[in-house]
Amino acid sequence: MTENIFGVVGLFEDPAALLKAVPLVQSKRLGKLEAYTPYPVHGLPGVLGLSRSPLGGMVLVMGALGTLTAFLFQWWMNSVDYPLVVGGKDPSSWQAFVPIMFEVTVLFAAFTAGLGMLLLLNRLPDLWHPFLLSKSCAEVTRDKFALSIEAESGSLDVAAAQAILRQAGALSVEVVAFPAPASKVSLNALLALSAAGALTCALAGAGMYGAVKLFPVLPPMSHMLVQPRLDAQQRGMRPPVAGTVARGRMPYLGALGNPLPRTKAVLELGRKVFSNNCLICHGPLANGTPILTAAYGAKPANLQAKKFLSYTDGEIYHAIMHGKNAMPALGLGFTEDERWAVVHYVRALQRAQHAQDTDLP
Ligand code: HEC
Incomplete structure (x- = not known):
C-alpha cells in the first residue's frame, strides 16, 4: 500500500504554527520534509534546512565560459584563421574583443539563469506535482500552510507520519497518493495526428502554389525601390573632372585622333x-x-x-x-x-x- 503514497500532508493555521511544528516533525526523521505556503515565509528555508540555490554559481560559471568562448572565438578568427590588419592595428589585440566578450558573457549568463531556473531547478517539463491534486493544496491557495512528510525511496510509515503531524498541531492531516499513470497515447491517435499534419502541409503548399501562380508577384514596398536616384557603378558615380582622363584610359574613340605624326x-x-x-x-x-x-x-x-x-x-x-x-x-x-x-x-x-x-x- 505504501508504494503508491506520495506523502502525508498536515495543514496549519498560520506561519507561526508551521514554524513551530517543523522541529518536532523533523526530529522523527520519517521522510523528506517539504512546506507549501501561499506566500514565502521568512525563516522557513532555514528551519527546513534548505541549502542555497545553486543558480548563482551556475550563472557565474557559464558567464565566465561565455567570456572565454568569445575571446577564443575572436582571437582565432582575427589572428589565426583570417588575419586582417585594420588601421595598422595588431589583429590579435584583445581590447577590440571586449564588446563581444561582454555580450557573450551576458548571453551565456542570461540563458543559464532562465533555462537553469525553469528546467533544472523547477523541473519544467513536469507540469504537475502530486500535491497539486490534494485537497490540502486548495486550502494552501487560500490561507492555510502545509507541511508534508514525503516518501523517500518509496517507503513511508503513514501511521507514524499522521500521528506526529497531529501531535505537532495540524488542523487536518491528508494522505496524498500518486495519481494513476496516464494512459499511453494510442497508435491510432498518433496516426491520425500524422495524417492531419501531412494534410495541413499539403494544403498549405497547394495554397502557396496557387497564390504564386494566380497572382502577380508584387514587390511588397516598392516606393523605396522605385525612386529617382543615382545607383552605384552607374552614371551616378562621381564624374571625372572635366577635361581629364583616368590613368591608363586614354580615350581613342572621340575626337582626339591619331596622336602619332605621319612620319x-x-x-x-x-x-x-x-x-x-x-x-x-x-x-x-x-x-x-x-x-x-x-x-x-x-x-x-x-x-x-x-x-x-x-x-x-x-x-x-x-x-x-x-x-x-x-x-x-x-x-x-x-x-x-x-x-x-x-x-x-x-x-x-x-x-x-x-x-x-x-x-x-
Ligand atoms: C585572325 C584573322 C585576323 C587578324 C590577324 C586581324 N584581323 Fe581584322 N578582322 C578579321 C575579321 C574576320 C574581321 C571581320 C569581323 C566581322 O565584321 O565579323 C576583321 C575586321 C577588322 C576591322 C573592321 C572592324 C569593324 O569595325 O567592322 C578592322 C579595322 C580590322 N579588322 C583591322 C585589323 C588590324 C589593324 C589587324 C592587325 C593588327 C587585324 N585586323 C588583324 C580577322 C583578322
Whole structure:
C-alpha cells in the first residue's frame, strides 16, 4: 500500500504554527520534509534546512565560459584563421574583443539563469506535482500552510507520519497518493495526428502554389525601390573632372585622333606590325584577300570598303584593341605606339588604293 503514497500532508493555521511544528516533525526523521505556503515565509528555508540555490554559481560559471568562448572565438578568427590588419592595428589585440566578450558573457549568463531556473531547478517539463491534486493544496491557495512528510525511496510509515503531524498541531492531516499513470497515447491517435499534419502541409503548399501562380508577384514596398536616384557603378558615380582622363584610359574613340605624326619612321613601324599581324587575314592591301586558306572560315573585313574608308582612326584602333567576331582582340600584344602606327599604315594602304588627283605632288 505504501508504494503508491506520495506523502502525508498536515495543514496549519498560520506561519507561526508551521514554524513551530517543523522541529518536532523533523526530529522523527520519517521522510523528506517539504512546506507549501501561499506566500514565502521568512525563516522557513532555514528551519527546513534548505541549502542555497545553486543558480548563482551556475550563472557565474557559464558567464565566465561565455567570456572565454568569445575571446577564443575572436582571437582565432582575427589572428589565426583570417588575419586582417585594420588601421595598422595588431589583429590579435584583445581590447577590440571586449564588446563581444561582454555580450557573450551576458548571453551565456542570461540563458543559464532562465533555462537553469525553469528546467533544472523547477523541473519544467513536469507540469504537475502530486500535491497539486490534494485537497490540502486548495486550502494552501487560500490561507492555510502545509507541511508534508514525503516518501523517500518509496517507503513511508503513514501511521507514524499522521500521528506526529497531529501531535505537532495540524488542523487536518491528508494522505496524498500518486495519481494513476496516464494512459499511453494510442497508435491510432498518433496516426491520425500524422495524417492531419501531412494534410495541413499539403494544403498549405497547394495554397502557396496557387497564390504564386494566380497572382502577380508584387514587390511588397516598392516606393523605396522605385525612386529617382543615382545607383552605384552607374552614371551616378562621381564624374571625372572635366577635361581629364583616368590613368591608363586614354580615350581613342572621340575626337582626339591619331596622336602619332605621319612620319616615315612611324609608317615603317606600322608596316612591320601590319605585315606580321594583320596581313595574314586582311591581305597585303588590306582588301580582305587573305593569305589564309578557306579553312579559316571567317571572312576578314575588306578595309578598302567604303565603310572603312570613313572610319575614324579611333574606330580602327578600337577594332585592334577589342577585335570583332572572328577577329581576335590583338591590342594588348602591341605597344600603344605600334597600335597607332598600324592605324597610320592602314590609312596609307587605303589612300594608295583610292588615290585622288590632289594626292599627286
Ligand atoms: C585572325 C584573322 C585576323 C587578324 C590577324 C586581324 N584581323 Fe581584322 N578582322 C578579321 C575579321 C574576320 C574581321 C571581320 C569581323 C566581322 O565584321 O565579323 C576583321 C575586321 C577588322 C576591322 C573592321 C572592324 C569593324 O569595325 O567592322 C578592322 C579595322 C580590322 N579588322 C583591322 C585589323 C588590324 C589593324 C589587324 C592587325 C593588327 C587585324 N585586323 C588583324 C580577322 C583578322
